[in-house]
Every structure is written in structure tokens, then in C-alpha cells.
Amino acid sequence: MVFRSLAHRFTRGRILVALGLAALVTPQAASAQGIRVQQHILAEGSPAQTPCYVLRAKKAGPTILIIGGMHGNEPSGAAAAAQIASWNIGRGTLVIVPRANVLALQAQKRRTPGLAGSAGDLNRAFPIGGKPRDGIATDLWNLVETHKPDWVIDLHEGFDFHRTNKRSVGSSIIHSAQERAQKLATKMIAAVDATIEAAGQRFDRIKTQVAGSLARAAWENAGIPSMIIETTSKTHALSYRVRQHRLLVYTFLHDLGLEPSPPTTVLGPTAIGPSTDLLRVAVFDGGGTGKNAARHMRSVLETADNCLVRRVGSHDIRVGVLNQFDIIVHPGGSGSAQAKALGKSGRTAEIQFVRGGGGYLGVCGGAYLAACNYEWSLGLLDAKVIDRKHWRRGVGPVAVEWTPVGRTTLSPGSSASKAPRFIIQYANGPIFERAGKSELEDFETLIFFRGELTQNGAPAGVMPDTPAVVRANFGKGRAMAFSPHPEKTAGLYALLNNSLPWLAGHRQ
Ligand SMILES: [Zn+2]
Numbered sequence: 001m002v003f004r005s006l007a008h009r010f011t012r013g014r015i016l017v018a019l020g021l022a023a024l025v026t027p028q029a030a031s032a033q034g035i036r037v038q039q040h041i042l043a044e045g046s047p048a049q050t051p052c053y054v055l056r057a058k059k060a061g062p063t064i065l066i067i068g069g070m071h072g073n074e075p076s077g078a079a080a081a082a083q084i085a086s087w088n089i090g091r092g093t094l095v096i097v098p099r100a101n102v103l104a105l106q107a108q109k110r111r112t113p114g115l116a117g118s119a120g121d122l123n124r125a126f127p128i129g130g131k132p133r134d135g136i137a138t139d140l141w142n143l144v145e146t147h148k149p150d151w152v153i154d155l156h157e158g159f160d161f162h163r164t165n166k167r168s169v170g171s172s173i174i175h176s177a178q179e180r181a182q183k184l185a186t187k188m189i190a191a192v193d194a195t196i197e198a199a200g201q202r203f204d205r206i207k208t209q210v211a212g213s214l215a216r217a218a219w220e221n222a223g224i225p226s227m228i229i230e231t232t233s234k235t236h237a238l239s240y241r242v243r244q245h246r247l248l249v250y251t252f253l254h255d256l257g258l259e260p261s262p263p264t265t266v267l268g269p270t271a272i273g274p275s276t277d278l279l280r281v282a283v284f285d286g287g288g289t290g291k292n293a294a295r296h297m298r299s300v301l302e303t304a305d306n307c308l309v310r311r312v313g314s315h316d317i318r319v320g321v322l323n324q325f326d327i328i329v330h331p332g333g334s335g336s337a338q339a340k341a342l343g344k345s346g347r348t349a350e351i352q353f354v355r356g357g358g359g360y361l362g363v364c365g366g367a368y369l370a371a372c373n374y375e376w377s378l379g380l381l382d383a384k385v386i387d388r389k390h391w392r393r394g395v396g397p398v399a400v401e402w403t404p405v406g407r408t409t410l411s412p413g414s415s416a417s418k419a420p421r422f423i424i425q426y427a428n429g430p431i432f433e434r435a436g437k438s439e440l441e442d443f444e445t446l447i448f449f450r451g452e453l454t455q456n457g458a459p460a461g462v463m464p465d466t467p468a469v470v471r472a473n474f475g476k477g478r479a480m481a482f483s484p485h486p487e488k489t490a491g492l493y494a495l496l497n498n499s500l501p502w503l504a505g506h507r508q
Contacts, residue, residue, distance in 0.1 A: 048112075328350060337365075
């Protein structure tokens with residue numbers, strides 16, 4: 001096991017992460033921070049290797065083992081566990097493995113690719129009355145034996161709401177047969193049910209733990225009470241399910257006296273990043289985003305240097321989670337539907353975030369949202385959308401050309417770094433012109449359209465030579481809008497990654 005010790009300081013809400021080898025951080029220096037975070041790698045050197053985070057508060061308290069990502073087609077548990085690993089605690093110890101089954105998560109499949117029988121289903125690999133024999137299950141069981149946790153919590157998702165479909169365990173807590181567990185689960189369910197409007201989506205308590213699961217093995221083999229917390233992948237965006245996981249785990253930790261960060265903590269003070277210049281990026285995945293648009297956008301932005309990316313929804317934005325981030329990204333889809341999902345208070349929160357120094361990146365639908373000519377748009381850019389009647393002008397490749405500043409800022413590392421003109425994917429993005437609003441700064445054009453699409457009656461000659469990518473300061477913050485889709489064009493992902501340092505420019 002290789003340990004990387006991390007000392008954390010919290011200044012003005014900013015994360016300062018001092019990262020180094022254990023020998024470089026004295027125990028005194030680490031404990032002076034109030035919380036000590038260590039990261040080590042399970043199954044190190046194997047294709048299944050995955051990080052484990054140990055958060056130790058200064059004050060004594062219970063030890064909780066939290067696992068996410070046992071099943072690769074249940075991304076909410078993995079995402080929630082990663083977010084909880086960034087929380088502060090006032091007491092006790094959290095041992096967190098956010099991505100237990102990395103190979104299955106990568107394949108987006110329940111089972112580990114290439115493994116047959118119980119070995120393939122990681123949550124059936126923990127025998128009652130014995131130990132797991134191989135693979136990552138042995139490393140997870142070692143955590144139980146080494147840390148001797150007071151509880152084991154395993155985060156999962158079902159395919160449907162158990163309340164209305166008994167074939168699924170979605171939206172339930174499956175707990176060990178123990179009065180304490182029953183009482184705690186009831187409390188947790190009350191907390192999450194208070195946020196759920198549809199009666200058929202409320203949570204149930206289930207007492208039968210499945211044989212082979214880590215939760216059951218912890219209880220039956222080691223006498224450690226346990227819970228499997230299941231959200232439901234049907235209907236809601238990832239950020240919504242993760243929010244439920246966060247609230248349930250928060251309620252649990254709070255009740256046990258660990259004094260955790262608030263349940264709205266998506267990217268908290270102990271987040272572990274690749275450097276001290278961490279860029280914290282939120283990708284909107286709420287209503288109006290295109291199918292898989294947020295997931296794809298996140299995977300592209302995660303390839304940027306020093307970047308931590310989390311998905312957030314309308315609920316998150318309305319309660320102020322953007323304060324935890326440097327940049328908000330609105331991907332493609334429908335700008336008006338995203339605005340509707342945000343609601344007036346969500347839109348106000350975004351405008352205030354940028355005015356106060358945040359960065360806004362909008363692509364296609366997200367670019368419409370940044371304009372100033374709709375009653376629902378955010379008005380971050382002095383840009384109005386023209387020829388709105390023919391917004392369905394087409395989906396396909398279109399020729400564009402750099403401006404000098406655009407090329408300097410966005411082209412490095414892309415396939416278009418040497419060419420003045422290049423081809424980019426376009427899908428009914430906005431055609432901008434200056435709106436001339438005196439209270440807004442003039443935008444700067446980084447890329448111009450040179451070609452055009454003229455489907456569905458769109459007249460020729462409107463699109464060429466209009467701005468394709470623009471940027472401007474807004475208050476203390478910055479906004480950039482892409483009408484076309486670099487994230488859908490091979491070789492051009494770098495354009496989005498390169499936009500991030502400029503968007504976070506208030507930090508310099
Ligand atoms: Zn599962």
C-alpha cells in the first residue's frame with residue numbers, strides 16, 4: 001500500500017491542497033488542520049486499482065466504511081461516495097472507496113467484464129462464513145478487518161422504484177436485522193421523503209440482505225451493522241439521485257455524531273485534486289440537457305489539467321452549490337428548457353455566481369442560455385440570437401475560422417492549432433450578433449463561422465461570418481459561449497479544456 005498524505009487548509013472557501021509523500025508531512029502539521037486525509041490505492045498495479053480515502057477527524061468518534069460503485073451500471077453511488085470523500089467531519093473516521101469496481105464502471109455494466117459467476121458480480125463475492133478469495137473483493141474485506149468499522153454503508157441504485165415495482169430495490173434502505181439499524185434507516189428515509197413529491201417515488205425499508213453482499217457479510221461474519229442505500233436510476237438525472245444519496249448519508253453520519261459537512265456539499269473542503277491550482281467545474285445535468293450531454297461533457301472536461309468535475313442539477317444550484325465551484329458549464333440541449341428547469345431562483349443564482357467572479361461556459365443550448373434577448377436567458381453576454389425563426393438550420397459539419405486571440409487562447413493541443421480554418425460539428429446552435437446593451441461589455445469573438453447550414457427553410461447567407469465562439473467579462477466573472485460543438489468533434493476537445501483557465505481568470 002502506498003500512502004499519499006494530504007494536509008488541507010481552508011481559506012476563503014478556496015481549497016488549498018498540499019500534496020506530497022507521507023514523509024514530507026509531519027503528523028503535527030497534518031493534525032493541525034483539524035482533519036487528516038490519506039489516499040491509498042487498492043489492488044495497486046492491477047487493472048482494477050482504485051483509490052481509498054481515509055478521513056480522520058481530530059476528535060474521536062465512530063468509524064464508517066462507505067463503498068460506492070460495486071455495480072458499474074449504478075453511477076449514482078460512485079458519484080455520491082466521491083463527493084462525500086470531499087466532506088469535512090468533526091469527529092470519527094470515514095473510510096471511503098468511491099469506485100469499488102472500476103472495470104464495471106468503465107463498461108457501464110453491472111458485472112465485471114470477463115468474469116463469470118459470483119466473481120463477476122462484486123456484490124455477490126463476499127461469502128457468509130468465509131472470506132472473498134480473489135480480486136478487489138479481498139481488498140474491500142481487508143478494509144473491514146483493518147479498520148474494524150462501526151458501520152458499513154454501501155451505495156447502490158435500482159432500476160425502478162420499489163414502492164411501485166417490487167422486482168426492483170430502487171429507493172430503499174436494506175439494513176441489517178438490528179433495532180438500531182431499523183431506527184436509523186427510518187430517520188434517514190423521513191429526511192429524504194420530505195424532499196420527494198411523488199408518493200410512488202418514496203423510500204422503503206427492506207430487512208432481507210442478499211447473500212454474497214458485502215453488507216450481509218459484514219453483519220454475519222463480523223457483527224458490523226450495515227446498510228445498502230439504493231436510489232433509482234429511472235426518471236431522474238444523476239445529480240438528483242446523488243443528492244438523495246448525499247442526504248441519506250448525511251442524516252446517518254449526523255445522527256451518529258460525526259458532524260459532517262452539510263448535505264449540499266458536492267465538492268467540499270477536503271477534495272483531493274492533482275495540484276494546488278485545482279479548477280472546480282460543475283456540469284449542469286438537469287432538465288433541458290441533451291441525452292448523455294452532461295456525461296459526455298464531463299468526460300471531455302476531465303481530461304483538462306488540474307480539473308475536478310462534478311455534475312449538478314437545478315436543485316443544487318438553487319441551494320447555492322455553485323459557491324463550491326469556479327466554473328458552471330451548460331451543455332447542449334434546449335436553452336429554454338434548461339432555463340425552465342433552473343427556475344427564476346436558479347437563474348438568479350447563476351447570474352450572481354458569475355457576477356461575483358465565477359465562470360460560465362455554454363455550448364449550443366448553453367450558448368442560447370447565455371444570450372440577452374430571451375426573457376428566460378441569463379443575459380451574461382451582449383449577444384442576441386438572430387433569425388430565430390430558422391433555428392433548426394441543421395446538424396452537421398461547418399467551416400469556421402480563428403481570430404488571432406481565439407487561436408492563441410483555444411487552439412493549443414487541438415487538431416486545429418496550425419490551421420486558420422477548420423471544420424467543427426454544429427447542431428442548431430445560436431447565430432449571434434451584438435445586442436448593444438450599454439450595461440453589458442462588448443463580447444470578443446474567438447471563432448467566426450465561415451460556412452453554413454440551410455436546412456428547414458433557413459435562408460443562405462445569414463450564418464457565414466457571424467461569431468461562432470464569443471467571450472466577455474460579466475461583473476467580476478467571465479462568460480464564454482460556443483454555438484458549435486467542439487466536444488462532438490474529434491480533435492477539438494482541447495478547445496473546451498483551454499477555455500477553463502480563462503474562465504477561472506478571477507483567481508489569478
Ligand atoms: Zn447494485
